[in-house]
Amino acid sequence: MSRGLLIAGGGIGGLAAALAADRAGWQVQVLEQAAAFSEVGAGVQLGPNATRVLQALGVLDTVNEAACAPQRLLARDARAGHEGRILGSLPLGADATSRYGAPYLTVHRADLHAGLRKAAVQAGVSLQAGRRLVSVREQVDDVQVQSDDGVAWGGDALVGADGLWSAVRPALVGDGSPRASDHVAYRALIPMDRVAPAWRAHEVIAWLGPRLHAVTYPVRAGALLNLVVVVEQAVEGPAGGWDLPGTGERLREAMGAVCTPLQALVEAAPSWGLWVLHDRTPVARAGEMARGRIALLGDAAHPMRPYLAQGAAMALEDAHALGRCLGAVSDRILDVEAALQRYALTRWQRVARVQRRARRNGEIFHATGPVRLARDWVIRAAGGARVMDLPWLYAH
Numbered sequence: 001m002s003r004g005l006l007i008a009g010g011g012i013g014g015l016a017a018a019l020a021a022d023r024a025g026w027q028v029q030v031l032e033q034a035a036a037f038s039e040v041g042a043g044v045q046l047g048p049n050a051t052r053v054l055q056a057l058g059v060l061d062t063v064n065e066a067a068c069a070p071q072r073l074l075a076r077d078a079r080a081g082h083e084g085r086i087l088g089s090l091p092l093g094a095d096a097t098s099r100y101g102a103p104y105l106t107v108h109r110a111d112l113h114a115g116l117r118k119a120a121v122q123a124g125v126s127l128q129a130g131r132r133l134v135s136v137r138e139q140v141d142d143v144q145v146q147s148d149d150g151v152a153w154g155g156d157a158l159v160g161a162d163g164l165w166s167a168v169r170p171a172l173v174g175d176g177s178p179r180a181s182d183h184v185a186y187r188a189l190i191p192m193d194r195v196a197p198a199w200r201a202h203e204v205i206a207w208l209g210p211r212l213h214a215v216t217y218p219v220r221a222g223a224l225l226n227l228v229v230v231v232e233q234a235v236e237g238p239a240g241g242w243d244l245p246g247t248g249e250r251l252r253e254a255m256g257a258v259c260t261p262l263q264a265l266v267e268a269a270p271s272w273g274l275w276v277l278h279d280r281t282p283v284a285r286a287g288e289m290a291r292g293r294i295a296l297l298g299d300a301a302h303p304m305r306p307y308l309a310q311g312a313a314m315a316l317e318d319a320h321a322l323g324r325c326l327g328a329v330s331d332r333i334l335d336v337e338a339a340l341q342r343y344a345l346t347r348w349q350r351v352a353r354v355q356r357r358a359r360r361n362g363e364i365f366h367a368t369g370p371v372r373l374a375r376d377w378v379i380r381a382a383g384g385a386r387v388m389d390l391p392w393l394y395a396h
């Protein structure tokens with residue numbers, strides 16, 4: 001008899017977990033609060049550790065149709081007067097694929113989400129839109145939850161993949177709301193024909209500091225350039241809100257003077273979305289990711305700053321690890337609680353390391369004074385590859 005899994009949240013993590021659990025022989029129901037299963041936002045980078053999971057889930061080919069495979073990662077100086085000079089460079093493209101056995105891709109979040117959704121529908125996963133989970137009750141033999149329309153749902157286990165403001169998290173961790181930072185991400189998608197030819201190459205560019213950084217890369221098979229600028233700015237916004245409308249004026253005010261190429265890209269952006277960046281302290285023990293019949297995954301478990309471009313990647317890795325552990329239940333090797341415990345034990349130290357590293361990257365990217373000088377010297381002396389390549393991360 002197959003087991004039943006409830007998943008709260010149909011984002012990238014929730015859908016990947018649904019697919020992994022389905023492949024492990026579980027019957028899956030995904031409850032999503034939004035009226036439709038869709039994605040907002042802009043681009044995401046997917047390192048080889050993320051694309052390897054997509055490969056295992058059988059969705060890499062679909063996602064690849066709308067993705068780009070950047071040929072290199074460049075660190076450039078964003079300061080005014082320095083014209084974006086190159087500080088360091090790391091080959092990606094075929095080089096990354098041969099180093100790690102999986103490609104380094106950039107993709108629009110909606111295209112990644114659509115690929116996962118299509119596979120979940122084909123697999124027969126039950127996708128329930130317009131169902132906001134509002135309560136959780138764990139019992140000896142199952143978990144019962146309720147959605148905001150009063151409907152009750154039951155399963156052998158519950159996975160909270162409901163993001164930063166998770167309604168499942170309080171059942172496991174009593175640490176209140178996520179922590180807002182004074183870092184704000186402005187995101188834009190620029191039609192490539194509005195971008196100067198010099199900046200249309202399939203590359204990921206990190207434009208560094210001071211007190212800001214920007215990242216550019218192509219998405220939608222090269223039709224759009226994704227631009228995110230992270231600045232230090234106090235922004236009042238509704239608690240729990242993200243993807244607020246942003247304005248170019250507010251961005252320019254926070255950014256100050258930057259190099260001409262970055263300035264031109266900012267001017268080319270048709271509109272801006274704004275994210276106040278939040279995180280939590282790194283996961284400190286396995287019990288923060290699973291207990292009893294309940295587990296957390298993705299941003300619900302370990303929200304992080306986006307400076308390592310690994311939040312969605314960690315959600316995908318979680319989903320893969322969860323699928324393997326749930327498979328052990330189908331094979332009668334583990335019971336449900338032991339399987340979720342194993343999932344948490346396999347994941348918590350890795351995600352904590354990524355959370356810490358993401359935070360440190362923010363400090364390095366925004367460095368000023370002697371720290372900036374030391375950073376630039378180290379990147380140049382190492383030729384980029386030695387400091388920008390992260391085998392511990394990508395080879396996972």
Ligand SMILES: Cc1cc2nc3c(=O)[nH]c(=O)nc-3n(C[C@H](O)[C@H](O)[C@H](O)COP(=O)(O)OP(=O)(O)OC[C@H]3O[C@@H](n4cnc5c(N)ncnc54)[C@H](O)[C@@H]3O)c2cc1C
Nearest residue numbers: 009011012013033045133162163298299309310311312313
């Ligand atoms: C500026 C920026 C740039 C980024 N760049 C990258 C990158 O390059 N690479 C990368 O890997 N990551 C990146 N990330 C991080 C990445 O976007 C997130 O880590 C990732 O989307 C988390 O996925 P998730 O499925 O865990 O959560 P989410 O994407 O937040 O999905 C949660 C889902 O749960 C639903 N939900 C919420 N509450 C409930 C409820 N009570 N009941 C039912 N449904 C609910 C939501 O509607 C949503 O659909 C970036 C983030 C930011 C802010």
